[in-house]
Amino acid sequence: MKQTKTKDHAAMAEAFIKDEERVDWHDGALWYIREKRDIASKKIPEWEQLREAASMIKNNVISNLHEYLLQFEANLKKNGITVHWAADAEEHNAIVYAILKAKEITQMVKSKSMLTEECQLNEYLEERGISVINSDLGEYIQQIDNEPPSHIVLPCIHKRKEEIGELFHKHLGTEKGLSDPTQLTRVARKHLRNEFLSRRVALTGVNFAVAETGEYVVCTNEGNADMGAHLSEVQIASMGIEKLIPQKNHLSVFLRLLARSATGQPITIYSSHYKKPREGQEMHLILVDAGRTRQLGRADFRDSLKCIKCGSCMNTCPVYRKSGGLSYQNTISGPIGAILAPNLDMKMHADLPFASTLCGSCSNVCPVKINIHEQLYKWRQVIVKEGYAANTKALGMKTMAWTLSSPNSFNTAGRAGRWVLQNIPFVVNNKLNPWYKQRDMPEGSGQSFAEWYQKNGENNKEDLK
Amino acid sequence: MTSREKILEAVLNNQPDLSPLPDISMFKGNHNNVVQKYMDVFRSIGGKTFLVENLDEVNALITEHFDINKRVITTLTDLSDRFELISATVDPHLYEDVELAIINAHFSVAENGAVWLTEDLMGQRIIPYICQHLAVVINAEKIVPTLHEAYDIIGLGNYGFGGFIGGPSKTADIEQALVLGAHGPLTMTVFILK
Ligand code: SF4
Numbered sequence: 160m161k162q163t164k165t166k167d168h169a170a171m172a173e174a175f176i177k178d179e180e181r182v183d184w185h186d187g188a189l190w191y192i193r194e195k196r197d198i199a200s201k202k203i204p205e206w207e208q209l210r211e212a213a214s215m216i217k218n219n220v221i222s223n224l225h226e227y228l229l230q231f232e233a234n235l236k237k238n239g240i241t242v243h244w245a246a247d248a249e250e251h252n253a254i255v256y257a258i259l260k261a262k263e264i265t266q267m268v269k270s271k272s273m274l275t276e277e278c279q280l281n282e283y284l285e286e287r288g289i290s291v292i293n294s295d296l297g298e299y300i301q302q303i304d305n306e307p308p309s310h311i312v313l314p315c316i317h318k319r320k321e322e323i324g325e326l327f328h329k330h331l332g333t334e335k336g337l338s339d340p341t342q343l344t345r346v347a348r349k350h351l352r353n354e355f356l357s358r359r360v361a362l363t364g365v366n367f368a369v370a371e372t373g374e375y376v377v378c379t380n381e382g383n384a385d386m387g388a389h390l391s392e393v394q395i396a397s398m399g400i401e402k403l404i405p406q407k408n409h410l411s412v413f414l415r416l417l418a419r420s421a422t423g424q425p426i427t428i429y430s431s432h433y434k435k436p437r438e439g440q441e442m443h444l445i446l447v448d449a450g451r452t453r454q455l456g457r458a459d460f461r462d463s464l465k466c467i468k469c470g471s472c473m474n475t476c477p478v479y480r481k482s483g484g485l486s487y488q489n490t491i492s493g494p495i496g497a498i499l500a501p502n503l504d505m506k507m508h509a510d511l512p513f514a515s516t517l518c519g520s521c522s523n524v525c526p527v528k529i530n531i532h533e534q535l536y537k538w539r540q541v542i543v544k545e546g547y548a549a550n551t552k553a554l555g556m557k558t559m560a561w562t563l564s565s566p567n568s569f570n571t572a573g574r575a576g577r578w579v580l581q582n583i584p585f586v587v588n589n590k591l592n593p594w595y596k597q598r599d600m601p602e603g604s605g606q607s608f609a610e611w612y613q614k615n616g617e618n619n620k621e622d623l624k
Numbered sequence: 625m626t627s628r629e630k631i632l633e634a635v636l637n638n639q640p641d642l643s644p645l646p647d648i649s650m651f652k653g654n655h656n657n658v659v660q661k662y663m664d665v666f667r668s669i670g671g672k673t674f675l676v677e678n679l680d681e682v683n684a685l686i687t688e689h690f691d692i693n694k695r696v697i698t699t700l701t702d703l704s705d706r707f708e709l710i711s712a713t714v715d716p717h718l719y720e721d722v723e724l725a726i727i728n729a730h731f732s733v734a735e736n737g738a739v740w741l742t743e744d745l746m747g748q749r750i751i752p753y754i755c756q757h758l759a760v761v762i763n764a765e766k767i768v769p770t771l772h773e774a775y776d777i778i779g780l781g782n783y784g785f786g787g788f789i790g791g792p793s794k795t796a797d798i799e800q801a802l803v804l805g806a807h808g809p810l811t812m813t814v815f816i817l818k
Contacts, residue, residue, distance in 0.1 A: 382808025456638030
């Protein structure tokens with residue numbers, strides 16, 4: 160879906176929170192997933208050691224990426240997979256198009272891949288007469304609604320089932336008013352099965368690529384990546400160059416962490432290891448840079464490349480939960496999106512590092528221990544220094560305003576409310592925050608947000624007008 | 625300069641000083657009670673398990689639990705007098721109408737419920753994904769505690785395709801409501817041979 164930025168995050172968030180019932184529901188749904196993650200992680204006594212190991216492996220990957228890329232490429236070739244390199248989104252899309260063109264294929268099925276969303280591959284191909292169907296149910300729903308995914312793991316988490324029922328009624332001819340999740344899923348299953356059976360090319364994303372063996376692993380719950388890939392005559396995988404891991408047995412560490420962090424499951428239903436094409440099949444793998452080498456060169460931000468896209472930083476983020484993924488206007492939203500996006504376009508995404516309370520909850524849940532909140536803070540400084548802060552000061556204030564002037568949503572997430580205050584001094588006691596100018600922020604300890612708000616909220620609201 | 629050269633050069637210039645790999649050899653699971661643990665976890669995911677003495681029992685349970693008048697396929701030669709043997713060479717699309725596939729797995733993992741299969745055991749890569757119902761036979765002594773033991777067994781692996789499968793396909797994309805049977809099988813049953 161094309162992402163043009165017409166409004167800033169705070170304005171989009173303001174629109175989102177107007178529907179209070181929806182915000183509360185969205186907030187609760189994500190918090191529920193965060194709680195499932197907590198339960199799953201507590202069942203593993205060595206959880207913290209696993210996070211540390213994962214973090215160290217990824218530090219090693221980042222520091223030795225040149226070597227691993229060469230090793231991976233050599234092993235892919237040995238395995239009979241054609242390797243392509245793409246410097247940017249345009250080149251990536253052109254490579255996919257050329258593969259399709261060579262076979263005179265005009266239809267493709269695609270499983271979940273945030274990279275191809277980032278590259279706007281679907282639009283590119285559709286402009287050239289190629290139809291692409293997203294086979295992940297959430298992504299399919301977003302596609303028929305002409306919207307980008309709002310969450311990297313749960314693409315349509317912001318939608319109510321009645322809205323999805325309406326979309327199915329319009330696009331798949333289901334009965335009006337049908338909104339039962341099981342029935343809707345069955346309809347999609349039937350419809351997409353025909354697509355799997357008729358499409359000759361399947362494109363998948365990549366969760367982990369093993370340098371040592373030249374294979375890549377794709378994780379899904381729906382089985383859509385495998386349905387597409389094993390029925391295709393041409394299989395394409397697109398991956399960012401940071402998805403490499405050095406050794407096969409490192410998968411044990413990452414697969415133990417990924418699904419537990421993402422949804423609280425012990426493992427995704429399918430963890431598929433693709434190594435060689437099957438008889439008569441063609442396999443291609445595209446290694447994509449698109450800003451990653453630039454991020455690698457930014458000492459303060461290169462750690463963001465360790466991300467394994469579990470989404471748990473989003474589920475836990477009080478700003479994400481109350482503003483919705485679409486308000487970030489970047490393929491990867493939430494805390495990790497806010498540190499990746501300024502690297503892609505600092506001016507356009509200058510507002511994102513300010514869309515945070517810097518509470519640090521994201522860093523605490525991250526399975527690869529990225530210091531997300533510290534990077535957000537550092538981005539703010541860079542953005543000011545580079546002169547892109549002109550409108551973000553106002554934004555910073557607006558973000559605070561909508562967060563703090565919404566007592567109802569905070570009451571439903573009372574847990575969150577309490578720590579916000581405890582962390583607010585940290586946020587506001589810096590020059591960037593216009594709030595700080597004439598105001599002593601209250602001490603956070605002990606006092607509940609509701610109490611504080613009752614005392615101070617209304618006055619502050621006046622000041623903000 | 626090609627994009628390949630450009631990317632590799634930028635990586636080389638921008639990557640930081642070498643950071644060492646950690647030792648992960650201390651991660652080990654507990655072998656006690658793995659069979660029971662496996663069954664508990666797998667059931668909690670939405671799968672079914674049966675502890676059986678032999679393949680005759682598997683046969684009887686299949687008749688009892690599945691519609692064997694529909695197309696049932698297998699890679700187990702012991703079951704081939706009743707069910708169609710999977711061909712490794714026919715067009716995979718021809719398996720579109722399979723009701724039940726019965727195949728072996730190399731081993732399973734107690735901690736997460738998943739079985740490990742490579743394409744030789746699947747018959748064809750598409751089989752465990754395209755069937756409406758999946759049944760997998762494993763040996764009880766082949767159950768390992770965690771993925772660390774699993775990858776010790778898999779090693780570098782001499783396969784074209786392999787996968788962990790940990791239950792029936794599922795989605796929770798619509799309002800977080802769990803629905804079993806997304807694109808892959810609607811159910812998954814594991815028969816554990818004592
Ligand atoms: S930054 Fe960490 S928590 Fe967020 S998606 Fe990436 S791996 Fe998960």
